[in-house]
Amino acid sequence: MRVIVPVDGGRDCREAIRFIASKKDWFEQEKPEVELVYVQKPIVERATEQAEFDMGAYYEARSKAVWSGMREEIDAIPGDVKKTSLVGHPAQVIPQYANEHKADLIVMGARGLSALQNLYLGSVSLATIASSKCPVLVFRQTTEVKPSGLHVGLSVDDSPFGPKCADYLIAHRHFFGKDATFEIINVVPDDPLYAPDFVNEGPIPPQMTWEEIQGLEFEASVKSPVEKFDIAGVPVKAVKLIGNPEDVLPKYADEHLDVMVMGTHGKGALRSLVFGSSTRAMIAATNLPILVVPNV
Template sequence: MNRPVVVGVDGSPSSLVAAEHAAHAAVLRSAPLHLVHGYLHPLGYGVPLNPYDLGVPAPSDEARQMLTRTAGELTGRWPGLVVEVREVAGGPGATLVEESRRADLVVVGSRGLGGFAGLLLGSVGTQVAAHAHCPVLVVRPDEQPIPGDRPVLVGVDGSDAARLAAGQAAAEAARRGVALLLVHVGPAEQDRALPEEEAEESDAAHRAHAARLLAEASATVRADHPDLVVREHPVRAASVPQGLVEASGTAAVLAVGTRGRGGFAGLLLGSVSQAVAQHAHCPVLVAHPYR
């Protein structure tokens, strides 16, 4: 089955930038693009409804025109792209999660209007990131134009979630024809002075641990993508988000897992995820297994 790329669109600048990235992703996958507008309040209630009217409101002409206009602009910029537009009577979070069951990728903007307000910074974004049945690409409005030759970056920490993220990042790098950069973020240098021997032992242990994790991840992705250029990059930072955000400055996409050990615990559901989603210098690919 040729799964589509799905993007939530509400006419806001954020969602339109997300739609552009979604179109690029669909072209890379030779997949159709579905523009989806969930036109009920996130809690499932239509704001314009009369409280005594138990029916579901019809799609608005304004939203339909917005979707048609967006589809026309995308097909003009991406010849050969097949675009389908759809309005769904449902909350935006639940709508995108349901659409993800049949999608290859869901793309969301980090800011929005109407039903998509606060994506990835509020309850809707958390819902999509936590419950999607396929990978989710988070795009911010200032992330244009789409870079052509930058590597795909993925955080490596030895967890199952990081392995899944590395596999999906490798596939994305192969589609784009760019290198894959494996990054392990270790602890920053100690502020207090350590005895020389103790400092050397600690540093050697860190280097050995990072090298082992990176080598394991590299061997796994090379087995599936033997022609892919893979680079290993151990870094030290005050925190995992800081290390990843700094490294993302030269990347096309930063891939992360939704669960992990150590610094990756709770990604996209807690403080680490908020920091990465808000401050990464490129789109963030949240890895999910296909269900």
């Protein structure tokens, strides 16, 4: 497994590194390749017009300062760690570098933006999520690092994302530490006006209640992901939530989970699990680590 960790010396990326360092069982089981990537923005042209300005030395000095300032966190990572320094705009360079080097996972900080900023201004983490071909695990500086026993929730609808993400979690379950537990979560609408997709596929018996329709929507959404876990022999729990995903998912995650897993796109009853709505709202509303899986 190839893991890229973008760093900038900030507190949120330090939490990401501490999380990586705490996964000793994962290092023993999967022998991952971990690469820390520091991307610094190009200096303005005006500065380079000064006589005898050594641009290369300037970039090198800044890189050394970042690596030196994070030495304690880096030294705690088990095994060898590669350190790479690049120049460019992080929002473009990070996903491009990860895609070119066929990363299996990006672990990065959310840069501590407020909910309002995350929703409307965007960030390097949001740009990386939008452009990366591999999953992205986003951390905030307030994240509590647990070495084991993580409660991991996978939010699904009736799109192909659920089974695909279940395969990813099963294959890399050691990443979440020893004794990790998994939940498959589906949010069904609480308003009959928002009828599930399958209602339009055929007549619904007139005696069927709205609660029964909600149950059918839930079963259709969680069936395939749950079967994936069952076949692999990994215990999993199916959880039904009712309401607006942008409201109920963050609340449930904060109360019951250590990591939330979501997709960049989906196809549920409310067409809600799309990048820019539920996933973006989750990143903004909770301090939990969020693993975002691309729909590619």
